[in-house]
Amino acid sequence: MYTIKISKLSETIILAKSIAKSIDKEKLLNSKVIYLYGDLGTGKTTFVRYFLQNFGVSDNVKSPSFSIMEQYHINGLQFYHFDFYRFDYQSEVLSIGLEELDNKNTIILIEWPEKAMEFLPKPDLEIFLSCSDIENNVERYATLSTQKNKEGKWLTNIINSYEKMSDHI
Template identity: 55%
Template sequence: MNTSNNIDLFLPKPNNTDYFANTLGTTILIKNKKPIRIYLTGEIGTGKTTFARSFLKTIGVIDKIKSPSYSILEQYNIDNLNIYHFDFYRLNHHMEFLDLGFKDLLYEKAIFLIEWPEKTKEFLPTPDIEISFQCYKEGRIAKVLARTIQGIEWMKIMETKNINLQYLL
């Protein structure tokens, strides 16, 4: 089901994931009220990091974009705006999140991309957008859910601009 606060996308190839990430990134740049929280869920290999890399490039990251799978956090700065890309896959217990001192960062005026948020969900604020990736046939499905007013505004902007997300289910 597709409404203004959720869409389901079929992304048959990585470049379709790139296009979707570019679309969301451009929309956020148009209507930007910080902090911005985007949570990425799904099994290993379903497209979370592919999406994150494309999104980061779209919003202006020119540095080499590394996966935070081992470091847990990769940080970028564009025009005095911090961007945090977390990957909590390697956390064995949700209390490790607190031990690492990340909780206070989450309320900073910044952009947050968080992979594997379910590992620490009891400590995380509500995301603006949650994207759940899953493998499907030769590609993947992205289930996009807006969870805040800001997230719903982004979805409406994408709808209003008649963004060509032609792979809607």
């Protein structure tokens, strides 16, 4: 587990770039599943927007909270961006065919995964976004974590990349 203080938008952009860059290096032989946790307004969709831009997605990336899913196809990669905020029951995820998306060259980003955890694939990376108001000076944090043992090296690569890039801002 690793926590980063994000005090500027540029640091969110660097975090998104670090993760995207680390995935690109792996040549994405298997799908990647990324969970995004955080209260409303902590920057989940903003992170996704900059993450996708690193792969060349130029579409307007918006929260799929009403449509449940947005998909993007670019440069041989498939991206699926889910938002389960409006789910009342975990079983609602069964109607969207998520299990069919676990393919090569696929990246699945899920906002509000806790609303459907029972039916989701295990994440390769979890990002917990939070913010606190310390005397009206909002501080934001991103905590990165992996559940799968094999992803420990990936997390280390992300952190090293982030630290190198953030030294230059």
